[in-house]
Structure formats: C-alpha cells, structure tokens
Amino acid sequence: MKRFLSVFFLTFITCVTAQTKIEGVVTDDSGMPIAFANIIFANSSEGTITNDNGRFYMESDETYDAIKVSFIGYETKEIPLEQKVNYGMEIILTESTEQLQEVIVYTGKQSKKNNPAIDILRKIWSKKRENGVRKFKQYQYDKYEKIEFDLNTIDSALIKSKLFKGLEFMFEDLDTSRITGKTYLPMFLNETFSKVYGDNVMDREKEDVLGNKSSGFSGNQAITAFVEDLYSDYDIYDNYLKFFDKSFTSPLSKTGIDVYNYVLSDSTFIDNKWCYNIIYYPRRKNELTFKGDFWVNDTTFAIKKINMQVTKSANINWVKEIYIEQDFEVVSDSVFLLKRDYMLSDFSFSKKEESRGVYGKRTTVFDNYNFDNPRPENFYKAVADPYDPRVFSQDIVFWKNARLESLNEDESGIFKLLDTLKTVPKFRTYYDIVSILGSGYVEIDKWNIDIGDIYSTFGYNDAEGIRMRAGARTYFGQNDMWRLEGYMAYGFDDKKFKHGFSGKFLLDRKNRLIVSGGNRRDIEQLGLSLTSTNDVMGRSIASSSLVTVGSNDRLTNINLSTLNVEMEPVKNFKINVGGSFRTLSSALPDAFSLDYVDPASPTGISSEIKQFDLNTTLIYTPGKRTIGYGVERSSINDDYSTLVLKYTKGVDGFLESDFDYEKIQFSYQQPWQIGGFGRLTSSVELGKTFGEVPLGLLSVIPGNQTLFSLYNVFPNLDFYEFVTDTYATVHLEHNFNGRLFSRIPLLRKLNLREIVGVRGAWGQLSEENIALSAPTNIPLMAPEDQVYWEYSLGVGNIFKILRIDFNFRGNYLDNPDARAFGITGTFGFSF
Template sequence: MNNAFFKGVWALIGALLLTFTSTAQTITIKGKIKDGYTLDAIPYASINVVGMTTYGTASNERGEFTLQISGPQRKLMVSSVGYDAREVDLSNESEQYEEVFLYAQNAIEAVSVKAPKIRYSNKNNPAVELIRQVVAHRDENRLTGQEYVEYNQYEKLVLGLSNLNEKFKNRKIFKNYQFLFQADTLGTSDSSYILPAFMEEKYSKNYFRKDPKTTAQEILAHKQADFDPRFVDNSGVSNYLQRLYDEVEIYDNNVTILTNQFLSPIANSAPTFYRFYITDTITTDHEKLVELSFFPRNKNNLLFKGKLHITLDGHYAVRYASMTVNKEINLNFVRGLNIELFFEKDNQEKYYLTRSNLDIEFSLSEKGKGIRGTRVVMIDNYTSGLVRADSVYRLAKETPTKPTKNDIPVDWTSIRPEPLSANEANVYANIEGLQTMSSFKRIMDISALVLAGYKQFGPVEVGPVNTFYSYNPVEGLRLRLGGRTTELFSERFYMEGFGAYGTNDQKWKYFVSGTYALNKKSPYKFPQHYIRASASYDTRIPGQNLEFIQEDNVLLSFKRGEDLSYLYNHQYRLDYKAEFEGNFAITSGINIWKQMPAGVLSYQQPQPDGSMRTISELNTTEFNLGFRWAPNEQFYQGKTYRTPIFNEYPIFNVNYTAGLKNVLNGEYNYHNFTAGAFKRVYLSQFGYADVNVDGTYILGNNIPYPLLTIHRANQTYAYQLSSYNLMNFMEFVSDHHAALQVQYYMNGFLFNKIPLLKRLKLREVFSFKGIYGGLRDSNNPDLSDQVYAWQRNSDGVVSSYTFTGSPYMEASFGVANIFKILRVDAVKRLSYLDHPNAPTWGIRARIKFDF
C-alpha cells in the first residue's frame, strides 16, 4: 500500500472520530454462543430459524453472530458438533441480544481424548473424496459455467469506529451526544460501543454471456457518504475500500481480500493445503446437505477455516459457506475477518449466490479501538438462459461503472432488499453535518498538514513542509516556500508555485504553473481533461525523474558517493491531457528547455586540434505525444499525484518525443520512442510479483548524451522501486535499451515456517533489476568527436559509460513488515564492478504499509 493512500485514510479516521449516529435495528438478532460448562466461546455453531430454511448463519471464531429475519417465526435452533442442540425463543422486539449456552454430549467428550492420536490423511478420507467431487463440478456450478445470466445486485459497505470504551464515550467533547453511542454486541468486551460513520450503496443490473465472453454492469443507483473533497478523495477511498472488501467468489481458485489472495477451500489444490472433516448432516424439507468443516494444514498460511454445506443431488454445489482466518496468519492491522455466503436454486435448478457478508475489523492492537467494515451483497431476479440482443450487452458495458455524484433520482426504499438500520440511515446526514463543524475542520486541517504537508489558508495552501529545507553540494542549504490554490479559489483553474534560494550558489529558483480543466470539473479528478502552462528555473540531477516526491525533499539530502553533477534547468512547458472512461489517456505537449551544467558537470566537445570547447548551455525544443492504457485501474487521487491500487490487470505506456531543430532555439533533431508495461502477477500462497519491462529507441545522429537516455540511478539510502539502487548518477547512457525489473513479495511464506520469526510476522522480498542497451557510433563519445565528451568526476576520471557487451544487473533480498511499516534490503551489484566508486553491496530501507 502506498503511503499516499494513508493521507486520505487518516483524514477519514479523523472524520470517524467526530461522527455520531443513532441506532435501532429492525428484526435483528445478535448474540454469542458459549459452552455451558467452561463459558468458552463456541466457534462455527449453526444458528437457524425454525421453519425458515432460507435464514441461517454461523458464529464466528469468537462465538458471535448476527442474523436478520423477516416473517412470523420467532424461534432459533442452535447446534454445534459435540453439543446438544438447543431451541431459543425470541421476543417481538426489533433488536435483541441472545447469549446461548450449549452443553457437551458425553460421547463426544470421550472421543476428544483420543482425537489427537488420529493421524490425518487424504487417503480413504470421505471428506476429501467429497471435496474432490465439489472441485470436479466447480465449473458447472459457477456463474461462468452458464451460457446467459442476468441479475440485479445491491451492495452496501458500512464502516465505523468499533470497540469504543466508557472512557472514550464519556469524554467532554461527547457530553451532549451520549444517547448516540450504542452497545457493540460484537465487540471484545461487554462495555464496548460502535459509531457507524461511512456508508456506500450501489444498485446495478448485471449481465453475463459465455460466448463471446461478456461481463457488463449497468449502475442504476449509487449513493455515498462524502467527506470534504479538499481533504479526502472520496472516489479513491471508495475504490480502496472496494479493493479491501473485494467480492468473494468461492468457486475461484483464489479469493482476493485485503489486496491478498487466499486459497479457496474448493480450489484444485485445496486437499494439499487444507484438512477436511464431515461434521454434520442437515436435512430440510427440500434437500439433504453435508456439513464439511475445513482447517489449514499450516495455520500461518493465507488460508481460511470454517465450514461448507454441500448438496448431495449430484451437482455437489455449495449451499452455504462460513469462513474466517487464524489469528496466527501474517496479516497487519486485522483483528477479525468473517465471511458468509448463501446460495439458492435458479430457474434451471442450479445454485447461485444470493447473499454474501464480509466483515473485517482493523486495529493497531488486539483490544484497542478499531475500524470495522461490513460489505453486504444481495442478488435477486437471477435468471439463466435468457438471451439478449448484442446491443444490451454493449450498452451495459459502455455505461460508467460508478456515477461521480449522488444525483441519480431513485427511490432507495423500493430497491433495497432489506431496510437500513436507523444508525445506517443517519450516516449520510451525519457526514454532511460534519463539514460545518469547526472541530471537524480543525482536525482535517491538522491532518492535511501532518500527513500531506500542506497548511490551508482559505483559497490557498502552503507547502509541502518537507521541502522547506534541503541540502545539495551545488546549492548548499536550500530554503524553499511554495503553495497552491484550492477549490475555494476555483474548481476549474489551479495555480501552483514555489520560490527557492541556495546559500552556496546564491541563486533564486522558481516554479509557477496554471492548470485549466476543459470538462467543467477539477483537473485532478477522473477523467482528467486539462491544459497546463508552466515555467521554471531549478536544479536537477541529470536522468532523475522522481515520482510522488520532490527531489529537494529533505529526506533525499543524504547520499552516498560523489554527488556533484547537476543542471540548472530553464523550462517553459505547455501540456494537454485527456482521459477516457476505459482508463485510456492521451498526453501531448511542447517543452522549451535550456540546460546549463553545474558542479563538476560540464559540456566539452573535442576539436580538430585536440583541445576541448566548453559549451555553456544546451537548448532544445521538444514535442511529445503519449498514450497510457490501464484497464480496470483504480487509484487514490491526490492534488497533484495518483496512487495506484494495483490489481491483476496490466498497465501500458507508449511515448514519442521529437526534438525540433531551429524551432524556438532548438539545436537538435531526434525522435525518442519509449514503451513500457507493468503487471502484478498473483501466485496464491506464494505471494505476488510486480513485473516492469520497458525499452527506448532514439533515432538521430550526433546527439549529445544529455538528450539521450541517462538511466535512473539512486545514491540515497532509501530503496527506490523504479531506480537502480547501486548505480551511480549519470553512470550509464544509451540511445536504445531494454530493461526488466521484478519485485517478488512472498508475504511471509518462508518466514512463517520458522518459529522464531513467525511471531514477528516478517515477510520476504526478492528483487532483480537488469538493463542492457548501447549507443550507435554517431552518438558514442568514444567513437565520434561530434558529440560531448563523457562526463568526468571531481578527480578527472571518466564516470559515464554505455553498456559494453553485458547488462547492468543488481539483486536484493529484503525483510519487510518490520514493525509493520519498514522494509530493509541487502542489495548486491552483479556487474560493472570495475567502474570508479562502484559499490558492491548496500543496505537500503523503505517505508511500506501493507495488510
């Protein structure tokens, strides 16, 4: 998880701390199942409504449950393997809490003494044979096994502060709002409270066609509790929460939750990773089911535990599923995770998902305050075999997947499958009311300063504070002050700028830009469509193009090796960008660029008499055109940057830059073609890998190296994902190259097997980076006197090169999740070790938040 998302999340938490709601639930039973003798919680107990086969649930690993019903029935049947079943009479109250005690059967107690002596085996195990039948029939029972399917889907995501104690409730700030605090019956103690504070609802019409394969969703209604957009990217928060609370498809080999992949209990390889037991048989008026309980063979792997109800009608379909995870699992900030899935028969006698409940509670500690979120998905009007015209599928697929505003006229009471509770219904009004509270505004203002680095002053904000001071050997102490406008100044036109002064070179630097949106919305909101003009005079290290962070960030002031090659850059830019709903973007622009060497960097060109001519500046005029395609991309949007929320889909980039000679003082003609692709590859229990490939080819003769590709190096002590961490600044130059970078995150798969390490929840990270390219003779300073000579260091030794017969390579092994936020890598350079000041080993660190 990128740190930028936490800027929005912690701002959201600040809002949660000040959000108050009233409560009352209609036809809701909450409770806890306990052993009548030991008073211990009984996990995975079955709770069913007597006389109603469509209503039922199971207790979670703490013995807790929540069940919503409608109808005249007022009696529950509670049962668990090894205990006598018990009926519980309910009252007529709309919300009630039941504490149910079950008593163990004597026969089961005797068996439990012998159970540990029984060696588990897949061979001749009826439970394993049953799950293999489920796997064999998986394709015919899943959605993609049907020819044509359509259905309506309602989704609800509710988020709130949980496990709030009496001390928190009785704080002075809450004195007038005591009646809003409600008992949290699923909390970790009997005196905890919860405050629901965020909610999003979506109602859609969904279509699936097998051939040609088409999946389309038409959003009919969408509603979300929005925060002040000056502080929080509401769409980005929604995207990230939807990614954390992803749809649970048990028929897939892997279930994605919390951006991680958990192996499904009915995956092809499930018998290798899970233990299965037949624990009960269930007979209803219509069918007979087998209860199949499953547990991970290794409690530390990303696996579930729980139970399945399997049909015995020859289809071996899942009728019900209840799943959770072990506490020993290597997850961060997760205190509880529970999943429930319910299935019914469709018009062709096949089972389909009618309801899914995903409940996750986040917390920094086991018993402290937390954030609990619940995602409920309900499906109705499910129809198989209904053939639609191509235009129906095309229209649904072309419809935006999420309206940007809560302005679709709809009667929500008529489309919700079940009514909202009173506290949920008040969330929208509470969030809107927060925007007018001075205390809330102060919290958000402080959060923006601490986390984003900006302090607001009405229509402008000053920052970022981490650039106010920095140091480099050319400028010395660099003092900078900058800022930008906000929505209060204009929603379509934004200005940004800074002024900086170096105490060594005694020169002023500046940057100023203006951005105007062409689509009547903020230029920082998707889809972007804007034009931007900018002018700047500043220092820069050649070849460095840092993303999401300024080069004069104080944290980057500390570097290894020699750091004396700089440029003074005078630039005037005009940029245009247009994004489209399919996550396709076009960029173009003109750049007038003057580069003046500084420090030990100099432009020297050989002369016929053997002398060197010093060139004071290099002038270029460039036109660029770029294309980017990121199918199904999600992201968190900051004011001037985006933090991608990576998924399994690739991202492609293609760019073309033309140097224009004799246009606005341009001195060279050239054509620069670059292309790249990124893909996250999920490997189930073995983690995931981020793979980057890119390449460049520059057409043109007698082009000096500052206009070629100076490969991105890193001389700081921070591990940089896209840079070569043991390459020196300006060390390699090429006019054509191909590169591969792989970051492999094992998510603790190895460390979880080591007793001394698994308690620390450390995670392994491996990386490899390789790049190979070269220079054509006309652009190679070793072979041509028509271009600038190679750069030399302060000792007069050549310090820039091209590739000579072998690629540059480096590899690293890292330990991540140290204190849940820190990654430390040991990096090894594998080639070109004979270059001056080339490091062999290095230790690099990086802050990284992950679940």
C-alpha cells in the first residue's frame, strides 16, 4: 500500500508539472540491459541516453506521441506514447541484419577509420576558434545565474520517518527532476546577475556583478564555499573539463577518439540549420569520461546542442550523477553563441539508484550580446566591487528585469520555506550538528561567539602527556570586519597551562588593509617547516600526535608575540610587514638541547633564545578565488600557484634580543592538471641565513615522525636530522586519479588511485654556526655532500576515505637511526 501511494503521489506531481514524461529500461532479446542506447522524442531533437544499467528518464514541456529507440547493431524502434506520463516502459531491441548507410557498424567499440562521426569531429577541431565570441574583436553580454540545492529521492517512507517527524510540512511542494525522474525538495537558491565585457585584441575580460540574492544558509561559510565550487567555468571545446578537482576528457577533445566511441546517428533541421547528431560513449569503464550526444551544424561545424552525463563507473566519489546540457543560438546566420548552460550534480554516499542525496544545480542564461564596441584598457582594469552592499539589496523590480529565466513555483517557494524552517527547533538542531561537524565550531548566536575548534580538544606529546584544549572566537557573520580568537590548554604531565590569543582588524576593505597581533605561550614541534612559525593560534599535527615514529622528544617551549600590517594593493598580491618577539627553550632538556655559546653568561652557555625580528613578506597567488569581504576570507579553489618571498631581519639588543642576522627565503608551489593523466603538485623552496645564529634560529629540513602523510615534508627524516643555513628543496607528487589501475581488470572496480612522489633537499651549515650551537645530544649536519632524496608510492581512495603511502629513503642510510622505509597515511573526503 505504501508503494502504491508513493507511485500515485509521484505520478500526480509529474502530471501537473510537464507535458510528456517517460521512464523505463532498454534490453536485448536475452534480457541484458543496453547501455548508451539513444532515446529521442519522434520528430524532435530532444533526447537522452540510457545509463550503464539500460535505464532512462526523460521529460519535455512539449507533447509528443512517440519515441525512437536506437543503438548500433540493433534495429531502430519507434514506440507510440499512449499518454503523457509513461513509467515502467520495457523496450526490447533486436539485432540488426543490415548496416547503416555510410557507417560501418560495430557492437561496442567503434572503428576510428572510415567513421563519418570522427571526420565531423576533426572539422569541429579546425573550426572551434572561429565560433562564439572569439569571432569578434570586442563583446559584451548579460549573464543570469542561479544555483540551487535540493534534497532528492523523497518517498513516503522518508516523509514518515522519525527523522522528519514534525517537519512534514516541508514536503508539501515537491517536484520531479527532468533528468533523473526523482522527487526533490529545494533547500537553497542563489541568484546572480552581471554584465560581462571582453576584448579579444587586448585579451581582457571583466564581469560586473549588479545583483546577488540568496535564500537558505547563505551565512554558513562551509556551505557557501561548497556552492561556489559549482561556479567553475568551462568551455566544451576545451580538451579537458575540470569538475570537483578532476579533469574529464571533453567529448570534443582532440584526445577524444582514444577514450570515446562516436556514432553518426541522425541529421535534421534545427532553427533552420541542418545539423548532424553524434552519439558518444566511453571506450573503457572507470575513466573520467561522459556519455551523451551533440548536434553540430554542417557548414560552420559549431555545436548547436550538447548533453554530457558522467558514467556511473567513473572514478569520482560522492557524486552519483553529473549532467550538463548547453544550447546555442544562431546570430547573423552563421555565428553560434551560448544561450543556456545547465549543470546538475547528484551528491550521494552511494551510486545505487535508490540512494538519497542532494542535487546541486546551476543554470546560466546569456542574452543581449553586443559586439565590436571598443573600450580603453582602463575600463577593464577598473573592476567593480562584487561585495558592494547595493549588490545584495536589489529590489523586486530589479530582479523581475534581471531574470533571463523566470523562477518556477518551487524555486520561488524556497524563500518562504527557509524562513519557516529556521523557526522549527528540530530543524535548527539538525542544522547545528551538520555545521559543527563541517566547521569544527559550536555557534552561540546570542553571544556572537563560536566555541572550538573541537578537533583540537585532545592531544598527546612527550612533554605534556595528555593535553586538553578549549577555545573560542567572535563571530557575527562570515564578513566580520574584526575577529578575536583565543584558547587555553593544559598538560597533565608537566602540569602547566598554555594559551594563545589574537586579534585581526580590517581597516580598509578596498586595499584589504589589516592590522593583526597576538601572543602565544605553548609547546610546539618546530622543524616541520623551513619557515619559522609566526602563527599565534595554529599548531602542527606533530605537536599533538598520538602515535609517533622513533623518539619524538625534540619539542620547544615557545613564547611568541607578533604585530603585523597587511595589505592587498593588487588582487591576489599581499604585502605583510611586521615584527615578532620570541623566546625559545627546550621542553625536554635531557633529550633535546637548544643551548648555545654565550660569553655573557656566567657559565658561558645559555639555554634560552630571545629574539626580536622584523619581517617583510610578499605573497602572490595568481588565479586564487575567494568568497567574502571580511577580515577572514575562504578560498574556494586549489588550482592556483603560490609564490612567497620573505625577508627577516634579526635585531640584536632590542628587548634583550640576542642575535643580529638576515634571512631571505623564497618558495613556489604550483599544481598542474596534466590533462587526463591526473594532477601534479610541485614546490621549490630556497633560503639563506646571513650571520651567526644558534640551532633554534637555523632552517631545519622538514622531517616527519608522525604516521600522517604530509606534503612538503620528508617522511623518512627525523626532526632536526638535517639543519642548514643555506638550503634548496624540491617536492613532486603526482596523483594519476586511477588512470593506471583502471586498466587492470582485478583492480578496476575498486576505483583506487595511484600516487607517486619524489623529493630532494640540499643544504649547507657553516662552521661558525656549528660552533655557536652547543647541543650535547644531537649532531648538527647538512645534506651538503650529496642531495638527500626520497621517493614514495601511494594508493589512494581506499574505501573512498583512506590513502596509504610507502616511503623509501634514497641515501644517507648511515645516519644514526636512519629510517630506510616507512608507511604513512591519511584520512579525508575527496571527490
């Protein structure tokens, strides 16, 4: 009875929201499902492709009385539609006894030779730079974008479950996805209207955001950053399309013939233009590819329509479905311009058909194209402020004119629904739990304070034993102009309290002028990075690791005070000027010494370093995208390079500072998307210290005695094993994203991902600095005679959350307690 009510309810909903809907499965004579079969409404260009299990769903606002079903090697079948909604269709195709005209037919893989579809594809490649806005010197257009998140796969069992008891009113207005046929409930909506200007001669483009409106949880940074990930732009003519940190081979790629099968299926007039229909689907499983079809004009070879759907076997986590469709309009009889871009992502823990999840949908509509209107270069340099308060407070009249595509009834109802939900205590409890797990902070709204970070509450090290920590921060909203933060910690072995507190103030939003400062008195594992820490709130994972390799007893007492001024005169270019005063001493003197020769000391040896430094840091992050305009912003992409140049001047005598020295350091980190071969991350660091300084101020080649895989460290080095005053390091790590394992039958279904890494370090340590330091329990040496190097082989995506690395030491195996081999790992959620 429950199933009957669910089907009845679903059918009723669908009948009132669309003209024609079909759903079913396509099989062969033996009952085996036929994947990638072509389904099309008769006498139209509207169609879809069956999934890996032969299932399909399609709907249209138009009324059709028949569908055509076809697949290579089978007879095409036309099936009449007796009513507007046809669910549970079972379509059987019989094998063809004839070949299609002009096409050599193969079952499964298609020939690359004598294939007219590939001939057309080659013409698309040769013409792609002549289509769209590239044909004109200058261009401009209006752009309207809406992003929506919905709960999906809602049935009567879910509605009546204890989880939603008292929240049944949420499900009064359900709709059905025209892509998957599943019921869904809209929960979040963001709208943006902007004007885009471009100049192909100067290679300039700018986008002026004129309106931005959100419903739902727009104040939550984690949700907002996740939503922003759907904003990533793509061009279907590019060889590779990036979604969720993965590079998918475009069906229009020049490498497409190696990973796709192409079939010339049909031809017809679309908007008075003769177009060919080409179906494509993957040659192999588990690769990052699509299935679908596209319509291409027979003279310009410009795309008129395209739809792309990620196959369920693709090596991507937590995303059950990615569907993209683009429509192009014809201008001046020969120019094809993008009119509408639609993308749907189905996020779910499982890829099973019945699994529930969340839809992320983006719709972008383009209109009012205008060409060859030149503007001076200053016009493109003067970028509008996307966080202007007026952008977020546009009235009803503005949005009525700005919406190039009207909101449907369900989208319009999101605003009212969320206002109601926020008043329901049970829903608020659910929201708070998810928010705490995502951000690590417990929100206390009435005090405008967050308690946390909860993930730093418990720790352990050799100096403190068991360690407990509690902290808090001010939080009025994600765009706060100032923020205070602090913590207290207690070690049960040393029986000492520790603390840290900081304050940040944004004085000028346009130039991002920020004044910050703070103090920290704590125990820290230094030597995990080549740059000395100036973070009064952060803490390295090595300082609280529950399990370590070898004797992890080289810990330092640190008392650090900082004051800094930061500004961003040019987008993604930061200048930081400040000062710091620190005192350093060993937290375990019997095991680890920071002593140095001090003629002014009665014993000739001092155990504590006092140092005042002046710092100037330049940071350039081209391509970095952020959200928010407050004192703290969130990054929403990780494909940008980072260049850092830091100069440190140690001042002797000021505040009893001990040493006068200079240090210059440079680092460059760059991720590289190597087409369909995965992602390479590279980094280079260089540095030199001028002047004599003790161990506590030297540059330590970063070791790792934890069991965690950490980038930019050497996992087979102990802390302080190599110490330098001049150094150079290189790190290379490549993730093939399963491209190799997908070719091995026994491993293919596991969706594992292979990672390889190699790293090296060279350095020098002067005799003067060796003589100045007086450690009695560790040797001081640098990798000067030969470059120290390591390599690693890793397996990622184990159970979708685990990565294990096998690390090998290349040389310096005669060092005391040298570790020739080690295993590290890490947990995490990644696509």
